[in-house]
Amino acid sequence: MVRGRISRLSVRDVRFPTSLGGHGSDAMHTDPDYSAAYVIIETDAEDGLKGYGITFTLGKGTEVVVCAVNALAHHVLNKNLRDIVNDFRGIYRQLTSDGQLRWIGPEKGVVHLATAAILNALWDLWAKQEGKPLWKLLVDMDPKTLLSCIDFRYISDALTEEEAYEILQKGQAGNKEREVQMLAHGYPAYTTSCAWLGYSDNTLKQLCSVALRDGWTRFKVKVGADLQDDIRRCRLIRDMIGPEKTLMMDANQRWDVPEAVEWVSKLAEFKPLWIEEPTSPDDILGHAAISKALAPLGIGVATGEQCHNRVIFKQLLQANALQFLQIDSCRLGSVNENLSVLLMAQKFGIPVCPHAGGVGLCELVQHLIIFDYISVSASLTNSSCFQD
């Protein structure tokens, strides 16, 4: 039973000095300090439960997001949690339509990251009050209630609410078996932890052999700064993992469109499953051109960790611009907006492989992808996996 009035919203600036060891480094973010704007929501209910929500940030960027969280807090303070969840689409719309803050979005950038942190905390509190993990709250929710959390504005030309309802209805066939399977075996994952760009070859080798020993079968390597380095590192990792295991590459937006095609063609001998973020995350037609050029080489394009919102995902799908869709639990406006993207991906037949390289993202995104498998896609084909 959902209960309580939101009596307090606090936000902390949490940072880890990961740049010191090159952890999390890539061709664009060479000195990332993994960080989070960490929101805690309290109610006046006697149960003492709190909702915790985060958005992933890097170092000093956190200060700006914390400021935006404080600016948005009044939209939820003093509201009853029951009223919020009974009109979750409305509260999403309210936060994203703030008359003064929308101008510095809209539904993108700092204010959207702040929106995600607040909404993530509300979802966490709702799930806790129901006594369930988030994935189970979503799986058990009837389709109509689930859809009432989604803002279909701007996407109804690609996915109507009626189509989304049909997808969820279809997803109910076999869902109990899939839930049992998830509880018994978990969800397939890949690791990036061996091959951040700032790691030496020795570190890469050492971490890769540990990962192999631990049973990992899918590995992601950072590329994009220097072609000769990439060739050497990709050869090293491919030699270690052998021809059968899966290799992905991630360029973190480093290239122009023609440069991406040329560069990745030179890495094709290492048989990557995908090239991730080959160019600007805003360049939908650029991604489409890269997808088309790399298709004959058997290399797909993955993107999404910096896709602002459901509109960009809609257009990437409409333009055949990606073969692997990478939702991010905090870049989009939390669970509400992620649900719409999972449903669009299903309609377009594109597998979802969430982004999770960051503070708390692995923990958050597993709820979304397990829900996706049980209630939406019903498929593990084409490595719908996520990151260590």
Ligand SMILES: C[C@H](O)[C@@H](O)CC(=O)C(=O)O
């Ligand atoms: C800065 C982050 O570590 C980024 O490199 C993560 C990423 O691109 C991924 O996990 O994928």
Ligand SMILES: [Mg+2]
């Ligand atoms: Mg990435």
